[in-house]
Amino acid sequence: MTIRVGIIGVGNIGTAHALNLARFVAGSTVSVLYDVDQPRAVLLADELGARHVNTVAALIEADDVDAVLIASPDSMHAEHAMEAIAAGKPMLCEKPLAVGDANARAVVDAEVSHGSRLIQVGFMRRFDPGYVSLKAEMTPAGIGEALIVHNVHRNTAAPYGLRTEQTLTNMVTHEFDINRWLLGEDLTSVMVLPGKSGSLTPKGEQDPILVILQSESGVLVEIEAFCNARYGYEVQCRITGDRGQAVMGDGTWVTRSTDFIRGSQIPELWLGRFQDAYRLQLQAWVTALNTGSPLLGASAWDGLAAAVVSDRAIEAYRTGERVNIDLPLKPDLYR
């Protein structure tokens, strides 16, 4: 069977997902596109031999859409996910699941009422070969029990303008999710330390920031987030365990030596660093839909957990206090 995917929002990532689905993902095709910027949807639809529609509802309800990919701006995800749940259609919803934990809870409640899992959240790092290899080191024969995790997340330029609270909900949400996934447990407290800002940081905002969390068993998780790092896009993760250390490679495949200098390219965007992860995520999603096997990626519950951590991190940033993170009771659907 071929899964016919309808895509809501065809900007940077929506277009990348569309091209991946059309070119590299077995068992899928892109059938329908919608974007408020209609010419953008028309252009891509023409390139892919898809059609475009004029409303979100027309896309979700279309007979030739088996599954929905939500790649609209952060603030629209919850609304679009609720519409797809109401139509009973499976979806890959870009991160974050929602802005604000109340909105994320509403999506989880709607999925629980529906009675089966429809949502995979686009936390694609769970499919990145680097992170997968890192997690494989966390065994008794490997680095042993994790004690401290150091994360670095740097953008070349602030992707959607720079507001510190959005850095937490849009950018650092990747680390909130991937550290829960790596450690296999929830995060229980958060502090956000402001410091000296870079020259491109708007007045009143903070960049870089340091986020320090603790997990259920007490593991310390430190995250440096720097939106305007300028030199390139870079993600690092280093785990210190009780019998060793594992450091994730930087995604570099080729080292070039010319003119007495040895080095490698740094990607400008997340698309370069995580190209394999995006493709593998889509393939796993489409394969699960095609075979009826469980979705492997982040669930709506994981999306809610990340949204709760983001909200508490905003509180920690505003107050300067260490803030506890309490999740609601996990519904059976996600156990």
Ligand SMILES: NC(=O)c1ccc[n+]([C@@H]2O[C@H](COP(=O)([O-])OP(=O)(O)OC[C@H]3O[C@@H](n4cnc5c(N)ncnc54)[C@H](O)[C@@H]3O)[C@@H](O)[C@H]2O)c1
């Ligand atoms: N998983 C990742 O690593 C990753 C990477 C990039 C972006 N994202 C997420 O994907 C989403 C899109 O990011 P982007 O970089 O592609 O942004 P973008 O601004 O390039 O694209 C967003 C698109 O959505 C369209 N749009 C705006 N309002 C809409 C609406 N109501 N309905 C339908 N379309 C609408 C815009 O016209 C635009 O084409 C964001 O939520 C972002 O956080 C995730």
